[in-house]
Amino acid sequence: MRRDKTPEAALTVVQPVNPHKWVETYADYLYTYALVRINDEELAKDLVQETFLGALQRVDKFEGKSTERTWLTAILKNKIIDVYRKRSSGLANLPDEQNGLKEQHDFFNPADGHWTEAYEPQYFGIEDRDPVLNKELNGILKKCMQRLPALWLAVFTMKHMEDHSTDIICSELKVTPSNFWVIIHRAKVNLRECLQRNWL
Amino acid sequence: MNGIKKIQYDCKQATYLIEKKQIVRLTFYEKIRLWIHLAGCSVCRIFQRQSILITRMAKEFFQNPPSPRPGLDDTFKKELQDRIEERLKKD
Structure with a gap:
């Protein structure tokens, strides 16, 4: 049967x-x-x-x-x-200056890679009180993220939040692996700076 | 500048490695490089702490997003379900 x-x-x-x-x-x-x-x-x-x-x-x-x-x-x-x-892609991706972004040479001395005095990271002052839960800090971070160029935001989001593989991100967004790492680095340095500028 | 001095000064390279470390395993050489740098650079230690914090905050925001206000309105929902029903009838 x-x-x-x-x-x-x-x-x-x-x-x-x-x-x-x-x-x-x-x-x-x-x-x-x-x-x-x-x-x-x-x-x-x-x-x-x-x-x-x-x-x-x-x-x-x-x-x-x-x-x-x-x-x-x-x-x-x-x-x-x-x-x-x-x-x-294309025109939607505005040049960096229009987003108030800084270049790497603003942050780091081109000669030796040392932090420039103006952009040295400083303590936010709330590091000891679980800052992940700080609503105000979260709000600032969201605004700072919206100011990233679209491609950077897409890379940042797909990697850190949705945990896509680097291969997928590179092929979907058409970036080379070396450019991927440059974007990951620049996006974070800029986000951190934006957070500090608006928090302190 | 000799090798160690160069590593100690190069915050650009160190912050790059701090980002890389959060995504993939560093090579042995990269680990040593970052370790030497962080041992002597308190500014990059602040950067590292805040960088990890930003990643955690972003993740948290995506995993537990607040409900949007205003949410979807009832008219939109009804029209959408009507469209689905229409298509279902056609098949």
Whole structure:
């Protein structure tokens, strides 16, 4: 007797995808997920919509290996990477001066690499009181991040927050590995400086 | 400048290694280099502490984002579900 024909087997088959409940169940979650990464309410709404409509077209490919939520989030993630790529290419990527960014030679003496006096890091003064939880400091960091060039922000976000592999980041955003490290370094030096300037 | 002096002065290189260390394992040579530098440079020790703090804050922000205000409005949600239902009917 073939097992999959038994009534018991039929009962264990679950329907993992239920598009009738999608908006009610996942829209807010996906919207928050997108908004925090791309910081644009209208665009975040569009991405949520595209995610659902895109998912509908491949419902038959959903194998039930992950949860519905994980599956939808994966689709949204790819759409977010597309946004990063678009934002960080061509004209959208403003020159550094317009973002108030400093060059490496502002921070480090070109001759020996030593900190320049003007930009030496100083204590924030709250290092001993778990600063991760400091709301004001968090608020400043968010603003400082928005001032990074789009490509840097995309690299920083994909690496530090979403934990993508360096290979993926380089190929998706079309940066060379050596340029990747330069961006990671410059982004952090600038973020730290921005935090210090606005905190102290 | 001799080798050690150069390492001791080069904060640009040291901060680069501090960033690299948070993502991949440093080579043996890089580890020694950074160790020598940090032993004598209190400014880069501050940088290191704050750099790690920034990474932690950014991660935390993404993992537990505050709910956006305003969130999605009901009209948007209803229209979106209607569109989904329409497509489902077509199939």
